[in-house]
Amino acid sequence: MLTGSIGKFTLNKPFVAEVINAELVGSAAVGFDREGGLITETVMQNLVNIEKYLPNGIPAQTLILKNLPSFGSHQLDTACSLLNWWSKNYSHWIVDCLLRLEGLEYYQKQTKRKPALIIESNPPTWKIESLKLLGYGLDDCIPWKGSKIKVNRLIVPSFRREQAFPVSPAACKWLRQRLLSNLPNIESSQRSFSPRIYISRAKTTGRKVINEDDVLEALSPFGFVAYAPEKMSFADEVRLFSQAEMVVAPHGSGLVNIIFAQNLSVIELFGSTGVPCFLVLAKSLGFQYGCLTGDYNSRNNHSFEQNNNIMVDIPKLRVLVAEMLNNRYGDRQPVITTY
Numbered sequence: 001m002l003t004g005s006i007g008k009f010t011l012n013k014p015f016v017a018e019v020i021n022a023e024l025v026g027s028a029a030v031g032f033d034r035e036g037g038l039i040t041e042t043v044m045q046n047l048v049n050i051e052k053y054l055p056n057g058i059p060a061q062t063l064i065l066k067n068l069p070s071f072g073s074h075q076l077d078t079a080c081s082l083l084n085w086w087s088k089n090y091s092h093w094i095v096d097c098l099l100r101l102e103g104l105e106y107y108q109k110q111t112k113r114k115p116a117l118i119i120e121s122n123p124p125t126w127k128i129e130s131l132k133l134l135g136y137g138l139d140d141c142i143p144w145k146g147s148k149i150k151v152n153r154l155i156v157p158s159f160r161r162e163q164a165f166p167v168s169p170a171a172c173k174w175l176r177q178r179l180l181s182n183l184p185n186i187e188s189s190q191r192s193f194s195p196r197i198y199i200s201r202a203k204t205t206g207r208k209v210i211n212e213d214d215v216l217e218a219l220s221p222f223g224f225v226a227y228a229p230e231k232m233s234f235a236d237e238v239r240l241f242s243q244a245e246m247v248v249a250p251h252g253s254g255l256v257n258i259i260f261a262q263n264l265s266v267i268e269l270f271g272s273t274g275v276p277c278f279l280v281l282a283k284s285l286g287f288q289y290g291c292l293t294g295d296y297n298s299r300n301n302h303s304f305e306q307n308n309n310i311m312v313d314i315p316k317l318r319v320l321v322a323e324m325l326n327n328r329y330g331d332r333q334p335v336i337t338t339y
Helices: 060-067 090-111 125-133 169-185 212-222 234-242 253-260 277-284 314-327
Strands: 016-025 030-032 074-081 116-120 141-144 148-157 196-199 225-227 246-250 265-270 288-293
Touching: 016 090, 074 141, 090 125, 090 148, 090 169, 090 253, 116 125, 125 169, 125 234, 169 234, 169 253, 196 212, 212 314, 234 253, 246 253, 246 314, 253 265, 253 277, 265 277, 265 314, 277 288, 288 314
Parallel strands: 074 116, 074 148, 116 141, 196 225, 196 246, 246 265, 265 288
Antiparallel strands: 016 030, 016 148
């Protein structure tokens, strides 16, 4: 079954703040203002009852560093941090970091100041490529050393989602347009992609499709081709999803790439339980959505059931794919199918 509530959501108006004489502390660059108050937008997205999580949710090492004398601390003029507790995750990087650059660029237009971007030391290639595709080179970035630094002007754009979801459709549109406009300048390792794609997690940890060969055999007559995003450049991931008409994929960070699509049908594969984050994202973007829940491999070592490997019911997958293809040019309301 799908867990969590699905209903109507209200997105707050986005903002970008300039915090004078701020301080960033600890491995996740937690922000404090000049009075020592916590800047919550440097910690997490807007959560209901945030006081339940803070300050107990801040690592002890960060609090210790915060209270140590600041003698010899480095100082920056104007900067924006793209670090938080989840920013090493691909999906959170897209949603919690890249979407916020719209607010940063608004600030830049209003003030004529260009803040430096604070990013993790030794970032993975996909982070560097995603920033490059948005017009930011390594010269625009400062690697975070995980200690303590003062910032004369800390620029803090708001998160573009509420709680765990939904994500702002307007922010997704901005990011998609910016990335697609720069794609012609970035070389591709492939000339073309299939518009019907299956995303494989065969080389990742957790939520692998146990009977993936059977899944691919069932999808092949419909014109599906399998892709492994971890083997692709970020630009090609954008290309892949931007031209896709249907995607079948097990639940995972790679599904955040539906943000780059323009008219998509999504089938998400779960084990015995799932979460609705990509349902809400797909629905907010106007996409058709369906899902299958099935059996999971109880012999694996994952702590959470939703992370277990998946056994897909092949006949039901064929039926759902055919149904969604038939409805593709119809009303495109979410189709939620669980077994």
